[in-house]
Amino acid sequence: MFAACQPGLEPFLLAELESLGVSADEVPGGATFAGDAELLLRACLWLGTATHVRIRLARFRCRALGELERKASEFCWEEWLNPRVPLALNAAAKRSRVYHTGAIRERVHNAVGRAFGRPPLLAKDGDEVTAPLHIRFVDDTCTVSLDATSTPLHRRGYRLDGRKAPLREDLAHALVLASGFEPGDALLDPFCGSGTIPIEAAAIARCLPPGRLRAPPMQHSARFEPETWQRLLAEVEPNGDVPPIACSDRDEGAVKACLANAERAGVAETLQIEHHPVTAQPWLQSGAAPARGVLVTNPPYGMRVKGKNPLLPLYQTIGHRMKKLGPGWRAAILAHDVRLARRTSLSLEAAFTTRHGGLSVTAMTSAAVQPTTEPASRATKDERDG
Ligand SMILES: C[S@@+](CC[C@H](N)C(=O)[O-])C[C@H]1O[C@@H](n2cnc3c(N)ncnc32)[C@H](O)[C@@H]1O
Structure with missing residues (x-):
C-alpha cells in the first residue's frame, strides 16, 4: 500500500503509521507499507496527515502500448473493481518509452473492458462515487494502483463552511x-x-x-467490507x-x-x-x-x-x-x-x-x-x- 501526503509531511505520516503498529518506508510524498484489508481501513480511519491510501495492484516492466494492453488484460480486474462504479483513470509517465497519457488510459480501459465483457463506465464531473485507478510509468516500469476512497482523506466532512483562507x-x-x-x-x-x-x-x-465522519472506504470496489469499517468505528474509545x-x-x-x-x-x-x-x-x-x-x-x-x-x-x-x-x-x-x-x-x-x-x-x-x-x-x- 502507499499512503500519500503533502510533500513535507512525510515524517508525521510515518509517525502516525508507526502508532498503528505499521513499519513503513518513507518515500517522497508518502510512505509504503504492507498489510491486509483491515489495515487498509484502519489507515483510512486514523491517518490525519494522509491525503490518500492506495493499493498497489500490479507492477511490471513495459515499453510499448500493445504490451501494456496485453499485460493489463492478464490482471484479475473483477477481483478489485465493481463494474457498476465509474472508473476515474489517471495516467502519468516519466522517463519512459510509453509516455502518451491519453493512450495509456485508453489501453487500460480496453483491458478492464475485456475482463468485464463490456467497456467500463468512465467517471464524469458530479459522480459521487468513482473508482480512482492510477497508472504510473517511471523508467519503463508501470505501477497500477487503486485509491481506497473516491475523495481525498483530508476532506473530513465537518467543514461545510470554510470562510476566508481555511487551512487544509x-x-x-x-x-x-x-x-x-x-x-x-x-x-x-x-x-x-x-x-x-x-x-x-x-x-x-x-x-x-480523523476519518470518523467519512463514507466507508472501498465502497467503489469489489472488496467493500462495511462490517469491518463499522467494527473499527465501534472500537473507538473517546x-x-x-x-x-x-x-x-x-x-x-x-x-x-x-x-x-x-x-x-x-x-x-x-x-x-x-x-x-x-x-x-x-x-x-x-x-x-x-x-x-x-x-x-x-x-x-x-x-x-x-x-x-x-x-x-x-x-x-x-x-x-x-x-x-x-x-x-x-x-x-x-x-x-x-x-x-x-x-x-x-x-x-x-x-x-x-x-x-x-x-x-x-x-x-x-x-x-x-x-x-x-x-x-x-x-x-x-x-x-x-
Ligand atoms: C488565515 S485565516 C485562519 C484560517 C483558519 N486556520 C481556518 O482553517 O479557517 C486568519 C484569520 O485571522 C483572523 N484575524 C485577522 N486579524 C485578526 C485579529 N487582529 N484578531 C483576531 N483575528 C484576526 C481573520 O478573521 C481570519 O479568520
Missing part, C-alpha cells in the same frame, strides 16, 4: 502534531477562522479518528477528560462557522469558541491561561508591498501577547513569510515546509515561550486597537 485539515493536523501537543496540554488558536486547527486538536485530544481548547477570531461570521463545523465534527463541547480580536483573547491577558499548553495558529499571511508587509504590527502584537501565556507554553505558527513570523521575537525554528493554496508555507515552532517582562503600557498602537 491534513495541514492543520500536522501543525498540531509539530507543536508537540500532548494529552494534558491546553491549546489556543486566536486566529481560528473556520476552526480547522482547534477541531483537529480536539479530535486528537479525545482520541477520535477520551472524555480533555484540557480546555480555546479559539477566537475577530470575524463574527468565522466564529459562527467555527461553531457549526465543531458541532458537525462532534467536538463543540470540547472547544471554548469566542468572538474577540487577538488583543482581547482572555487567555492572552497576564496570568489568565492554564499553566501548560500550546499556541497553534495560522495568522493572516498578507503579502509584501514594496518589500514591507502591512501585517508587521500584527505579528509584533502576536509575539508580545504570546509571552503573557507563561513558561509552560510552546507555539506553532504556520507562516508564508518566515521573516514576518520572526518579527514575533519568539524563538522559532522551522519544523516543516509544504505548499498550501499555491503558496509555500512553513510551520515555525518554539520550544517554550519566554515570559514577558514588558509593562502593559508598552503595548503597540495596533495592540490597543485589536
Whole structure:
C-alpha cells in the first residue's frame, strides 16, 4: 500500500503509521507499507496527515502500448473493481518509452473492458462515487494502483463552511502534531477562522479518528467490507477528560462557522469558541491561561508591498501577547513569510515546509515561550486597537 501526503509531511505520516503498529518506508510524498484489508481501513480511519491510501495492484516492466494492453488484460480486474462504479483513470509517465497519457488510459480501459465483457463506465464531473485507478510509468516500469476512497482523506466532512483562507485539515493536523501537543496540554488558536486547527486538536485530544465522519472506504470496489469499517468505528474509545481548547477570531461570521463545523465534527463541547480580536483573547491577558499548553495558529499571511508587509504590527502584537501565556507554553505558527513570523521575537525554528493554496508555507515552532517582562503600557498602537 502507499499512503500519500503533502510533500513535507512525510515524517508525521510515518509517525502516525508507526502508532498503528505499521513499519513503513518513507518515500517522497508518502510512505509504503504492507498489510491486509483491515489495515487498509484502519489507515483510512486514523491517518490525519494522509491525503490518500492506495493499493498497489500490479507492477511490471513495459515499453510499448500493445504490451501494456496485453499485460493489463492478464490482471484479475473483477477481483478489485465493481463494474457498476465509474472508473476515474489517471495516467502519468516519466522517463519512459510509453509516455502518451491519453493512450495509456485508453489501453487500460480496453483491458478492464475485456475482463468485464463490456467497456467500463468512465467517471464524469458530479459522480459521487468513482473508482480512482492510477497508472504510473517511471523508467519503463508501470505501477497500477487503486485509491481506497473516491475523495481525498483530508476532506473530513465537518467543514461545510470554510470562510476566508481555511487551512487544509491534513495541514492543520500536522501543525498540531509539530507543536508537540500532548494529552494534558491546553491549546489556543486566536486566529481560528473556520476552526480547522482547534477541531483537529480536539479530535486528537479525545482520541477520535480523523476519518470518523467519512463514507466507508472501498465502497467503489469489489472488496467493500462495511462490517469491518463499522467494527473499527465501534472500537473507538473517546477520551472524555480533555484540557480546555480555546479559539477566537475577530470575524463574527468565522466564529459562527467555527461553531457549526465543531458541532458537525462532534467536538463543540470540547472547544471554548469566542468572538474577540487577538488583543482581547482572555487567555492572552497576564496570568489568565492554564499553566501548560500550546499556541497553534495560522495568522493572516498578507503579502509584501514594496518589500514591507502591512501585517508587521500584527505579528509584533502576536509575539508580545504570546509571552503573557507563561513558561509552560510552546507555539506553532504556520507562516508564508518566515521573516514576518520572526518579527514575533519568539524563538522559532522551522519544523516543516509544504505548499498550501499555491503558496509555500512553513510551520515555525518554539520550544517554550519566554515570559514577558514588558509593562502593559508598552503595548503597540495596533495592540490597543485589536
Ligand atoms: C488565515 S485565516 C485562519 C484560517 C483558519 N486556520 C481556518 O482553517 O479557517 C486568519 C484569520 O485571522 C483572523 N484575524 C485577522 N486579524 C485578526 C485579529 N487582529 N484578531 C483576531 N483575528 C484576526 C481573520 O478573521 C481570519 O479568520
